[in-house]
Amino acid sequence: MSGRLEEGCEKLGLSMESDQISALNSYIDCVMEFNQGYNLMKAESREELAVHHVLDSLAAVPHIAHIIEEISSKKGLETGKSLSIADIGSGGGCPGIPLAVSFPAQSFTLVERMEKRCVFLEDAVRRLNLKNTRVLCSQAVNVPQESFDIEVFRAFHPFDKQTARLLLGMLKKGGAAVAYKARSEKIQSEMESVSFLIPSYEKIPLSVPFMEDYERNLVVVRK
8 A cells, every 4th residue: 555645645635535546556556566577667666656656647637627627518518428538658557547547437548559568558457447448559640530538648759740740630629638747948948849830838837745846737738
């Protein structure tokens, strides 16, 4: 069990059910079991994994909840109807799996090109019994156009011309791409380089429990 995980969820103001906390702990177990052989993510211990990857992913939950509500309202969806949310370049499953645990009513797709990592993701989804999640073992460039209402990504690619076009292409009209990023200066530089494709964006500061010395931000691009 990761005490920091539960404490961090409380600090973030997330009202997690006991089965959700249990699922997140099971996910941490899965990553720790396979991390060395599969090179999933940088973490030497359960606590480091819980803080730098799982809590980092969960820090965006309130903001993503607002985006889900906004898009659902615009689409006129009835309560309980799910949006399609994709984790692009999912790798070891962050932020996709922690978000799928947090939003059981939404439909998640973990897009990953490396077959070995897809095997891990499928195993983790099965172990956690995530009925709302599927794994798509594919290069992002081969994903059909306008597939998703929301795209999230954490360690995919910097925003450049090719990445921006790829992400916007996969996104449905009225959808949002949500990127987990670090320093504001780097974000500004990246977004200036693609301003002809993405003329406006929203930058949201994140506060990750136990990572107060690290600058973390969300970049939200609406289509």
